[in-house]
Amino acid sequence: KAGVTQTPRYLIKTRGQQVTLSCSPISGHRSVSWYQQTPGQGLQFLFEYFSETQRNKGNFPGRFSGRQFSNSRSEMNVSTLELGDSALYLCASSLPGTDTQYFGPGTRLTVL
């Protein structure tokens, strides 16, 4: 079974731009969560989607948003990029009724 896939793997943007990252969960997994990983703050939870609804949200500004499609694929969007948004963005998926999350390889975003 294919794992969680994330595209693109690397991205370079400039301050003020916006970016969209994509995540395809493992087949059958309907919950998708997003995390930000930085050297200073570590791994932080962004949000979680299930059946196209955001069920949980971390402590990030409104510039960070997401959505989930009917096929469980998810996208996250960051508007008005800041230098501090440079990070590895990780997506994880899980089966309904389970609490184990499986992670993708991440998208490394660099903001110049």
Next chain:
Amino acid sequence: AQSVTQLDSQVPVFEEAPVELRCNYSSSVSVYLFWYVQYPNQGLQLLLKYLSGSTLVKGINGFEAEFNKSQTSFHLRKPSVHISDTAEYFCAVSEMRAQKLVFGQGTRLTINP
């Protein structure tokens, strides 16, 4: 709210030596516990998890962890490490059915020949 403290930011050990990576957590509710490993330029790979039952949990690559409720700890151990175990290890907790992991700051395990 939950929090996780990984007591060592770096752990150097010699190849074939045993290793223990320490993790303490804080939570006012029952939680699930996880250890993930991250190799350079990769995502997180699940090593093992404690959901319920036996407090000694065995995972992949010869790792095991013991859940200690009274000490709120979930230390990771391996009796004999290999060069390929060089990576960063993350302890995480999740409130039941919350799908929200709270991670520790990570422990960088370095294996010396």
